[in-house]
Amino acid sequence: MDNYDIDANVTRKTEQKHFKLIKNAHVIAPEDLGVKDVLVAGNQIAMIGENVDGSALDAQIIDACGNYLTPGFIDAHVHMLGGGGGAGYGSRAPELQASEAFLCGTTTIVGCLGIDYISRTPIHMVCKCRSLQERGLNVYIVFGGFGMPPRTITGDIRDDMFLIPELIGVGEPAVSDPRSSQAPVEYLQQLVSEVHVGGRLTGKHGVVQFHLGDAPSGTAPLLKILEVAPMKNIRPLHFNRNEQLMAEAPAWIEKGGYVDLTAALCPPQHKRGFRNAQAVKMLRDQGCDMSKVTFSTDGNGVSTLFGVEQIERFPLKLLHQSVVETAQLDGVSLSEAVSYATSNTADSLGFNTKGRIKVGNDADLVVLDRDSLEVNAVLSRGLLVVENGERVNRGRLDG
Numbered sequence: 001m002d003n004y005d006i007d008a009n010v011t012r013k014t015e016q017k018h019f020k021l022i023k024n025a026h027v028i029a030p031e032d033l034g035v036k037d038v039l040v041a042g043n044q045i046a047m048i049g050e051n052v053d054g055s056a057l058d059a060q061i062i063d064a065c066g067n068y069l070t071p072g073f074i075d076a077h078v079h080m081l082g083g084g085g086g087a088g089y090g091s092r093a094p095e096l097q098a099s100e101a102f103l104c105g106t107t108t109i110v111g112c113l114g115i116d117y118i119s120r121t122p123i124h125m126v127c128k129c130r131s132l133q134e135r136g137l138n139v140y141i142v143f144g145g146f147g148m149p150p151r152t153i154t155g156d157i158r159d160d161m162f163l164i165p166e167l168i169g170v171g172e173p174a175v176s177d178p179r180s181s182q183a184p185v186e187y188l189q190q191l192v193s194e195v196h197v198g199g200r201l202t203g204k205h206g207v208v209q210f211h212l213g214d215a216p217s218g219t220a221p222l223l224k225i226l227e228v229a230p231m232k233n234i235r236p237l238h239f240n241r242n243e244q245l246m247a248e249a250p251a252w253i254e255k256g257g258y259v260d261l262t263a264a265l266c267p268p269q270h271k272r273g274f275r276n277a278q279a280v281k282m283l284r285d286q287g288c289d290m291s292k293v294t295f296s297t298d299g300n301g302v303s304t305l306f307g308v309e310q311i312e313r314f315p316l317k318l319l320h321q322s323v324v325e326t327a328q329l330d331g332v333s334l335s336e337a338v339s340y341a342t343s344n345t346a347d348s349l350g351f352n353t354k355g356r357i358k359v360g361n362d363a364d365l366v367v368l369d370r371d372s373l374e375v376n377a378v379l380s381r382g383l384l385v386v387e388n389g390e391r392v393n394r395g396r397l398d399g
Contacts, residue, residue: 014384014392018042021054025064025367029357030071030338038069040363043382048359062384064367067376068334071342071355072107072138072364075319077172077209077237077262077296080111080128080139081120084302084311092116093302093313095128098135099391100300104317107364107380108138108354112171112209114301115179117145122153122160129166136383138354138364142171142209147181148191157191161198161206168349169195169207172237175221177213185224192229199233205350212238212245214272219248231256235348237296240279241265242272249283253292258348259283261340263318264298276322280340281329294348295322295340324373334373 020040027033027048037052038045039059054061078101082093101109111129113120122143129139143160144150150170152160161167170191174180192208199206210222222236236252239245240261249259261280265273274282276295283293299316319341327337346355353362367377378386385392 014387015060016383016393017058017060019054019057019059020062020363020379020382020384021052021059022062022064022069022365022367023052024066025069026066026370027357028068028070028335028338030335030343032333032335033357035066038357038365040365040379040382043363045357045359045361045363048357060384062367062377064377067370068368068373069357070105070338070366070368071357072366072378072380073105073319073323073341074108074345074349074351074355075101075106075297075299075316075341076110076235076260076294076345076349078109078111078299078316079114079301080109080132081113081124083114083298083300084116084313091302091311093300096132096300096316098132098137099394100316101137102378102380102385103375103391104320105366105368105375105378106316106319107366107378108351109140109299110168110171110209110349111139111141113143113145114172114211115146117147117151122151126153126164126166136380136385138362138381140166140168140349142169142207143167144170144173146172146174146177146179146211148173148183148187150191157194158198158201161195161202161204168204169199169209169233171207171209172211173208174211174213176215176217176219177211178215179213180211185221188221189225189228192225192233196230196233206233207235207349208233210234210236212236212241214242216244218244219252222252226255236260238262238265238298240274240276241270246274246279246282250286250288253283253288256292258292258294258344260294260296260348261322262296262298263322264301264303264314269303269312275325276340277325277329280326280332284332290336291339291344291347293340294345295319296345320375327373
């Protein structure tokens with residue numbers, strides 16, 4: 001059975017108590033804390049310690065048996081409404097189901113639009129966001145797509161950020177790509193500044209997630225934007241898609257920017273791309289600040305660059321696979337590999353209660369098999385959603 005098959009044995013029920021006690025877990029927070037017990041109260045981490053007794057609380061016991069416990073993975077680039085459409089109506093992916101995320105350890109996503117921002121609308125985004133949240137998945141969203149200006153609900157992105165708690169900015173306007181609307185750099189500068197102000201007024205980080213394409217201009221448009229707009233609000237994607245962008249990545253990190261590596265953009269289909277683990281090795285060898293490196297998937301997106309005969313949907317399991325492959329590199333610890341999908345991503349997006357196992361943080365947790373690093377159990381918002389590698393408590397309408 002494929003552990004990522006969302007139609008697998010996923011209807012079994014299991015108890016859900018307010019208190020859950022994860023015993024005998026080797027905690028990768030992502031710092032290596034050794035073997036600890038972790039007490040969850042509702043949707044928060046209440047205690048981390050040794051020999052924690054949950055009997056007085058009538059806690060639900062989850063014995064990790066010495067396996068690893070990590071923060072839930074954060075995938076900052078997911079086409080939750082379905083990506084694609086760039087090769088006609090038949091190239092559209094279906095909407096995301098929550099089970100697909102849970103079964104590969106992903107507990108938080110940022111939903112986005114891509115090349116099709118015509119038929120997939122901001123109202124549709126909000127509805128899908130709330131639907132997935134009701135199923136236990138943490139969901140944030142960005143409005144926009146490849147083209148500009150970004151479509152909004154009120155007519156102003158700052159107003160939308162005020163009114164929609166889950167909206168954290170704009171994504172993914174394309175630069176250095178013939179599929180973009182070729183917006184002038186001055187307009188993109190204004191856009192980032194507006195998201196910056198929207199973030200300040202709402203207490204959000206405020207991000208514009210830029211799609212980087214294969215055109216020779218590379219990161220040059222972003223450097224122009226940076227002349228007037230704050231770096232913290234600029235989050236480029238797809239640095240590992242070609243040699244030029246990988247060569248420009250260290251300079252971007254040196255300026256204080258985050259480099260996001262997209263798990264889907266690698267050979268054999270993307271011949272110029274690099275697997276995330278390979279890209280990590282290249283950046284480490286150049287002495288880069290690796291706390292500025294993040295992983296995402298482009299999950300549920302569709303590659304149509306190579307014609308209708310090679311259409312491919314990108315599964316969310318690519319994030320977990322990237323972490324496992326990176327942990328197998330010489331000199332890379334599991335703590336470091338996990339950070340690319342947890343703490344680093346949380347920092348880049350301003351998610352202060354996610355990405356780390358510590359008291360007071362959200363109870364988004366993943367148990368990984370000590371030998372294979374396969375996903376054994378998952379808690380999302382304190383709910384047990386995967387047990388023994390199988391989806392549990394799935395509703396009739398999963399997505």
